Amino acid sequence: MSYSKLFSKRAQALKSSVIREILKVTANPQVISFAGGLPSPEGFPVAQMKAAFDAVLSNDPKSVLQYSTTDGYAPLREWVANRVSVNGAVIAPDQVIMVSGSQQALDLIGKVLIDEGDKVLVETPTYLGALQAFSLFNPNFVSLASDDDGLDADKISAADAAGAKFLYALPNFQNPTGRMMTEARRASLVAKAREHDLLVVEDDPYGELWYEAAPPPSLLSRMPERVILMGSFSKVLAPGLRLGYIVAPVEIARKIEQAKQATDLHTSTVIQRAVYEVVKDGFLDEHIPRVRALYKKQAHAMIKALETHMPAGVTWNQPAGGMFLWVTLPEGMDAERLLEQAFARNIAYVPGAPFFANAVQSNTLRLAFVTVPEATIDAGIKVLAQVFAQQ
Ligand SMILES: Cc1ncc(COP(=O)(O)O)c(C=O)c1O
CATH class of the missing domain: 3.90.1150.10 (Aspartate Aminotransferase, domain 1)
Incomplete structure (x- = not known):
């Protein structure tokens, strides 16, 4: 055959x-x-994960081994909402969806936002895994000027921005370059996004891994009404957990939740519960x-x-x-x-x-x-x- x-x-x-x-x-x-x-x-x-799996399986086996809700374990969503509520921004738990690694976030964002031929703005260069995930939906990628200070939003022309579904940005220690977007560049990206009514997808698996000083505040915290943030436990705990999250305006979050339901029903219950057990008292x-x-x-x-x-x-x-x-x-x-x-x-x-x-x-x-x-x-x-x- x-x-x-x-x-x-x-x-x-x-x-x-x-x-x-x-x-x-x-x-x-x-x-x-x-x-x-x-x-x-x-x-x-390793020891903390072992103890956490043991605790959740001992204390609540019937529910940690059961199906659960698509949007994720409520206390963990609340933990994420608190952690991303910085710089004066207040993020509500119903804006958070737990996903099976932030790679799944890229797939879900593609499913929910991209029709064939839609314009998607990306950095030069950008994360290969995002190009792969979005390519399944056949977008038209437009590459934006970037240098050692990160994406240079001042160079985004009206023609670049016109009709774009979203701009995919990696402000912190970007994969592949390790670049960090400076404060000035973040401010100009916010101004540009407002000027052209752009939605920004902020992919941030590395932001916590700074060497000398924390990076400037997230794009999400500056304009939560026009940012979808993707975060991950892969680089701060372990990638084999396959656990990440999306933070989005509520209407987008509900659409992503519907897409996720069709994709995999929900993220692993036992893994979400064990990770919550590890992070809830400040271990990170x-x-x-x-x-x-x-x-x-x-x-x-x-x-x-x-x-x-x-x-x-x-x-x-x-x-x-x-x-x-x-x-x-x-x-x-x-x-x-x-x-x-x-x-x-x-x-x-x-x-x-x-x-x-x-x-x-x-x-x-x-x-x-x-x-x-x-x-x-x-x-x-x-x-x-x-x-x-x-x-
Ligand atoms: C920029 C970026 N986004 C997303 C991912 C996917 O991470 P995960 O699915 O493990 O959360 C990676 C993995 O290396 C990455 O570098």
Whole structure:
């Protein structure tokens, strides 16, 4: 039987993520991988999770193993609402929907907002997983000017904004670049969104992982009436939990709830209950500083290794938080082509190309630094520098 003719047009257009392909290579323990976007397992609070699962399964097994509501566990939604109510904004629990990882939030937002051909504004570059999730709904991506200070909203023209369904923004330690949107850039994005009546989707899985100082307040807190915020427990607890949340204006939240009901009925009851057990008494306030300290140390090791080994002409940014930094090779070099040579020397990274919705800058690449031990970072960057220098 020929299966391929049965696939929907949507499925036929699906491609395997470059990152998934690279991860296959990095399964080899010889390979030093700066490719995967995995958080460091040293930051997983194993004992707390174990105790929490034990507590909820002992105290309330009949309800934690049962189906539950689509919008999520009410005390956890209330906890999220309080946590995002900063900078004078007051977010109500009925604006919060718990989701199966923030990747599901991207899918649900696509389902609820994008019709084929709709304009979606994205940063340059932007999160590959969002491009994949939104692409299932066939939007027309418009790439917006961005630099080391993040998205440059002043450069959004009336033509860019006209008819856009939403603008997808990653203000904090962006995946892939590690960039943070400055206070001035946030203020100008708010002004632009108001001027052009734009809805903004704010994706913020890394905002808590700052090294020296917390980033400026969220876009949500500045204009809650026109922001959908996506948050995640993946980088502050553990990604295997598959737990995240959406905060949206109530009318959008109810529509997303309907879409989620059709998708998976609800997010895992037992996982929501265990996570609430872990976070309810302030555990994150002692836990996250440990993760920040670890990631800061790793980032410094990576920057020091780059400074020591990279040939002239290769540049990179200095992230103030998160798990990634962004390397730019001299014009004309192609990070995707060079990957073959890096693989041959047992080094992996992610080429920048798949993170661009339009006008690919093929001389860029993403380095992830949180899962590689410090001494190995230096050894790996030394080899990578030799690969680049040979060109
Ligand atoms: C920017 C961004 N958004 C969303 C996700 C998805 O995260 P999760 O589904 O684990 O919450 C990731 C994962 O790396 C990410 O980097």
